[in-house]
Each structure stands twice: as C-alpha cells, then as structure tokens.
Amino acid sequence: MGSFIEIEALEHSYQAADGAGRKALGGVSLSIGRGEFVAVLGANGSGKSTLARHLNGLLLPSSGHVRVEGMDTRELAERGELWQVRSKVGMVFQNPDNQLIAAMVEDDVAFGPENLGVEPLEIRRRVKESLEAVGMTRFRKRAPHLLSGGQKQRVAIAGALAMETDCLVLDEPTAMLDPQGRKEVLEVVKRLHRERGLTVILITHFMEEAMEAQRVVVMDKGCSVMEGTPREVFARGEELKALGLEVPLAGELAARLRQAGVPLPKEAILTVEELLQGLQALRGKAHVH
Amino acid sequence: MLSDITIGQYYPGNSLLHRLDPRVKILLLLLLMAEIFIFASWTAYGFIIALTCALMCCSGVPLKVLLRSLRPLLWIIVLTFIIHLLGTPGETAYQLGVINITWEGLSRGTFICLRLMLLILLSSLLTFTTSPVKLTDAMEALLSPFRRFGLPAHELAMMMTIALRFVPTLIEETDRIMKAQQSRGVDFTTGSIFTRLKAMVPILVPLFLSAFRRADELALAMEARCYRGGVGRTQMKALAVTRLDYIAVFLMIAMAAGLSVLAWLD
Numbered sequence: 391m392g393s394f395i396e397i398e399a400l401e402h403s404y405q406a407a408d409g410a411g412r413k414a415l416g417g418v419s420l421s422i423g424r425g426e427f428v429a430v431l432g433a434n435g436s437g438k439s440t441l442a443r444h445l446n447g448l449l450l451p452s453s454g455h456v457r458v459e460g461m462d463t464r465e466l467a468e469r470g471e472l473w474q475v476r477s478k479v480g481m482v483f484q485n486p487d488n489q490l491i492a493a494m495v496e497d498d499v500a501f502g503p504e505n506l507g508v509e510p511l512e513i514r515r516r517v518k519e520s521l522e523a524v525g526m527t528r529f530r531k532r533a534p535h536l537l538s539g540g541q542k543q544r545v546a547i548a549g550a551l552a553m554e555t556d557c558l559v560l561d562e563p564t565a566m567l568d569p570q571g572r573k574e575v576l577e578v579v580k581r582l583h584r585e586r587g588l589t590v591i592l593i594t595h596f597m598e599e600a601m602e603a604q605r606v607v608v609m610d611k612g613c614s615v616m617e618g619t620p621r622e623v624f625a626r627g628e629e630l631k632a633l634g635l636e637v638p639l640a641g642e643l644a645a646r647l648r649q650a651g652v653p654l655p656k657e658a659i660l661t662v663e664e665l666l667q668g669l670q671a672l673r674g675k676a677h678v679h
Numbered sequence: 680m681l682s683d684i685t686i687g688q689y690y691p692g693n694s695l696l697h698r699l700d701p702r703v704k705i706l707l708l709l710l711l712m713a714e715i716f717i718f719a720s721w722t723a724y725g726f727i728i729a730l731t732c733a734l735m736c737c738s739g740v741p742l743k744v745l746l747r748s749l750r751p752l753l754w755i756i757v758l759t760f761i762i763h764l765l766g767t768p769g770e771t772a773y774q775l776g777v778i779n780i781t782w783e784g785l786s787r788g789t790f791i792c793l794r795l796m797l798l799i800l801l802s803s804l805l806t807f808t809t810s811p812v813k814l815t816d817a818m819e820a821l822l823s824p825f826r827r828f829g830l831p832a833h834e835l836a837m838m839m840t841i842a843l844r845f846v847p848t849l850i851e852e853t854d855r856i857m858k859a860q861q862s863r864g865v866d867f868t869t870g871s872i873f874t875r876l877k878a879m880v881p882i883l884v885p886l887f888l889s890a891f892r893r894a895d896e897l898a899l900a901m902e903a904r905c906y907r908g909g910v911g912r913t914q915m916k917a918l919a920v921t922r923l924d925y926i927a928v929f930l931m932i933a934m935a936a937g938l939s940v941l942a943w944l945d
Contacts, residue, residue, distance in 0.1 A: 443899075446903055448899060448902060448903060473905040473907060476902070476903055476904070476905045477905050480903070480904075481900075481903040483896065483899070483900055483903075485896055487848055487893070488892075488893045488896035488897050488900065489896065489897065489900035490844065491840065491841060491844060491897065491900070491901060491904075492812075492840060492844060493811070493812060493840065493843040493844045494812065496915075497812065497915070497916070500915035500916075501901075501904055501906075502904040502905060503913075503915075504912055504913050504914055504915060505904060505905040505906050505907060505912055506905055507911045507912060507913050508913060509913065510913060510914065510915055510916075510917050513913065513915040514915055517915065533847065534844065535847040535848050535851065546900075549904060550904070553904065553905065
C-alpha cells in the first residue's frame with residue numbers, strides 16, 4: 391500500500407475580519423495509503439473540515455506540504471494545475487442541496503468529466519456506470535430538488551466517481567441526513583471502498599461511522615491527537631469524552647458496568663454484539679458457580 | 680403551491696418539433712418573425728398562417744394549452760384592434776355617433792392582430808417544445824461567436840443552468856421561512872399594501888442570507904469538480920444537427936424564397 395496522500399507539518403491560518411490570522415491547523419502530519427479507509431473525528435472547530443479542504447487544494451497550506459501522488463498542491467496552484475489533484479481526489483460536502491449544479495441528475499453527474507474535457511460518448515459511459523455504482527440509475531432523469539437527502543448525497547458521490555477519482559473525501563456527508571439517508575450513504579461508501587479499492591477519507595463526528603474505518607484520526611484544536619484502529623482509539627473512552635466526543639453507546643455502557651463492579655472480560659467492548667457476548671460469558675460463569 | 684414547480688412552459692414530448700435542434704429552432708423562429716414583418720400581404724399571411732397551424736398540429740401540444748399562451752396578451756391584442764379600427768381613415772363601413780368604423784380600419788386591425796398572434800404563437804411553440812436546459816445550451820452556442828467581442832457566452836449559460844437548478848430550492852426555502860414566520864405570528868395577508876410589504880422583510884433577509892451561503896458552498900463544490908470556466912470544456916449532451924434539421928431548414932428557406940417571389944410579382 392503506497393502512500394497516496396502525504397501531509398507534512400501542515401499549518402493553516404484563516405484571515406479574520408480584523409486582519410489577524412486565526413490558526414485552524416497547527417502542524418498536522420498524516421500519511422494515507424492507497425485504498426485505505428480513514429475516518430477523521432473531531433468536535434466542532436477541531437479543524438477537521440479545514441484539513442479535508444487541503445486534500446484537493448481547495449485550501450492551500452500556510453506552511454507545510456500536502457502531496458497527492460507526489461504532487462505538491464502549492465506548486466500545482468502556482469502553475470494553475472490544481473484540477474489534476476481535484477480529479478484524483480473527489481469531494482462530497484455536508485449540505486446535499488448546495489453541491490448539485492444541474493437541473494437533472496445525469497447532467498449533474500456529467501459536470502465533472504465535462505470540465506475535464508472528456509469526450510461526450512465517454513462521459514455518457516462514465517455517468518451510466520457511476521449512477522449504477524451508487525444505485526441511482528432509476529432517478530437519472532429526476533430533478534435534484536425532488537430527491538431525498540441521502541439520494542442527493544449519492545448523486546454527489548456519483549459526480550466524483552465520474553471524474554474517475556481514486557479517492558473520496560467526504561466532509562460530514564451525513565450530518566444533515568435522517569437515519570435512513572445516513573445508512574444509505576454509508577453503505578455506498580463502504581461498498582465502493584470494498585469493491586473498487588477506493589481510498590476513502592471520512593470526516594465525521596458520528597462514532598458509529600468511524601467504526602467502519604480501518605484507521606481513525608482524532609483531531610483537536612487543529613492538531614491530530616490520537617491515531618489508530620477504531621478499536622485502539624475507542625478503548626480510550628475517557629480521553630475522547632474530554633475532547634467533546636461521544637463514545638459508542640455499547641462501549642459507554644460497558645465502561646459503566648465495569649465501574650459498577652460487573653466483571654466483564656478484559657477485551658475492549660465497542661459494539662452491541664461484543665457487549666452481548668461479554669454478558670453471555672458472564673452468565674455462563676454464573677451457572678458454573 | 681410547491682408540489683409542482685415548472686420553469687418556463689416546456690411541454691414534454693417527442694414530436695418532430697421536440698426533436699429539432701434547439702439552435703435550428705431559434706434561428707428558424709427568427710427567420711419566420713422577419714418574414715411576418717417583411718411580407719405584409721394577405722397572400723403571404725395565408726401561407727404563414729397555414730404553416731403555423733401545421734406546426735401547432737405536429738407539436739403534440741394540445742391546442743388549448745397553446746392558445747392559453749395568448750391570454751396574457753389578450754388585452755393588448757384587443758386594444759390594438761380597437762385603435763386601428765377607429766383610427767384608420769377611409770370608406771365608412773359603420774357609423775354610430777362620433778364613432779366611425781372604416782373598411783380599411785377593419786382590415787388593418789385584423790391584420791395587425793393576426794401579426795401579433797402569429798408572433799406569440801410561434802415563440803410559444805419554441806418554448807413549449809424545447810426544455811429550458813436545451814434553450815440554455817442553444818443560447819450558449821448561438822452567442823459564442825460574439826465571445827471575441829467580450830460577450831461571456833459560457834458564463835451566461837452557466838448562470839442560467841444554476842438558476843434553473845436553484846429556483847425550486849429557493850422557492851421551497853421561501854415557503855419554509857414564511858411558515859416559520861407565520862408560526863411566530865407574522866401576518867402576510869391582511870393590512871394595507873404597505874404593512875404587507877413590510878411583513879415581507881423578515882422573509883427576504885433570511886432568504887438572501889441563505890442564498891449567499893448557498894452560492895459560496897456551490898462555488899466550492901464546482902471548484903472541487905474541476906470547474907475552470909468554459910475553456911476546454913466538453914458537453915455530454917452536445918447539440919447535434921440531424922437530417923431532420925436539414926430538411927426543416929431547406930423547407931423554411933424554400934418558403935422564404937417563395938414568399939419573396941410572390942412579393943416581387945406584386
């Protein structure tokens with residue numbers, strides 16, 4: 391798994407209205423492998439969206455470097471060739487209403503490849519394939535405002551896929567969706583990662599979504615403060631809570647049961663299934679005694 | 680109010696007129712309009728009216744729907760007729776006190792009304808059989824030669840596209856804001872025009888704010904999808920001229936030539 395995105399001592403300051411800079415990222419270093427599924431967790435204002443927008447050159451580092459397949463975003467920007475990164479790293483934003491451009495689903499999916507100057511027949515093929523990949527073929531003639539939130543986000547994903555992107559950055563894609571839409575979107579993302587080997591970077595504050603990733607990065611005050619597998623990270627429940635994040639419900643319950651003196655097994659408990667297993671093991675022991 | 684928002688008056692279908700290239704349709708409409716103004720004789724109008732009827736028949740749009748497009752301008756048509764009826768000097772056909780109706784006025788009034796109705800019906804045929812998206816594409820294509828004089832053809836078309844996409848969204852939003860304000864006791868329906876206008880302020884302010892926020896996010900999303908303006912851009916649904924278009928152009932030019940000969944013989 392070669393390194394696909396390389397972030398090196400990335401700092402970013404926003405220009406505030408009074409002219410003073412406000413530091414949003416203070417030295418983040420991160421390396422993301424090709425085909426990896428990384429979740430970035432953090433409370434509001436932790437800098438996770440700012441980080442996401444560096445990955446395709448929507449924002450440029452104040453200092454440090456972001457390299458995608460070895461291409462430095464700042465160098466590309468100087469040459470006016472940022473589209474090279476943007477076609478490789480597709481992005482899905484939080485608000486499903488504000489990222490679809492055309493008045494018909496299939497026209498919208500075609501927007502990316504049209505900008506890249508792809509041949510019309512090839513665009514058609516890509517649009518068809520991308521809509522199939524997100525299960526929206528049936529709605530290809532529909533107007534976006536007639537779709538549900540989850541469907542709009544799937545169309546947005548298809549729009550990125552149609553650019554033949556290698557990597558999908560999703561910036562809180564489910565924050566404005568109902569539970570049904572959230573499930574739809576997450577399932578599509580998981581399937582694309584599994585079946586197509588798409589690199590996925592999921593920015594979220596839902597713990598359940600982060601559980602699906604191979605690696606979790608926790609951000610706080612513009613810095614990466616924890617990194618590891620979901621299991622490793624969520625085992626540090628107290629620290630997460632101190633950062634203003636919620637621990638998965640099953641993990642929280644297990645922690646409280648332990649506090650109350652219930653002798654649950656030593657292994658970390660994160661999912662409902664694990665908690666059930668742990669409790670059943672207890673019951674088994676009780677029968678023996 | 681919000682269940683079906685349609686922009687323009689496109690009537691979906693697959694008739695001959697629907698299948699014509701929108702650029703060809705616009706150009707032929709301009710040609711026809713020019714003919715209506717140039718060949719102002721009854722014989723020429725006979726041909727043009729016959730053609731308009733034929734086009735209306737093969738457009739697949741119901742006659743009732745087509746005639747409805749005349750309604751907004753009905754008063755103008757009637758008024759024009761009356762002015763010409765009474766204001767044209769000539770041989771008296773009917774006299775009632777000071778009102779003097781002449782044969783010339785009757786003929787002139789009818790003629791001008793026919794002209795107005797033809798212009799309206801023909802342009803509605805274009806908008807009935809061409810979707811707004813296609814109209815936008817055609818506009819971009821037809822205006823692109825003027826780019827060298829600094830006309831932003833692509834940008835204008837992109838603005839239209841975005842407007843078409845966002846008008847329904849913004850209408851939905853207006854509705855939501857209105858309901859929110861009504862639930863807080865704002866009254867939009869009673870009082871003088873001035874108080875009612877004042878009641879609109881708490882709708883417009885949030886609506887504008889949200890529109891600006893949307894614009895900001897949309898610009899980011901467009902950049903993220905490699906938008907770099909019109910240069911080097913392709914189109915999935917590129918407009919293509921087919922045999923049908925050639926036939927239509929040929930027939931229309933033949934008709935224009937025929938009308939010219941008629942006018943010359945007169």
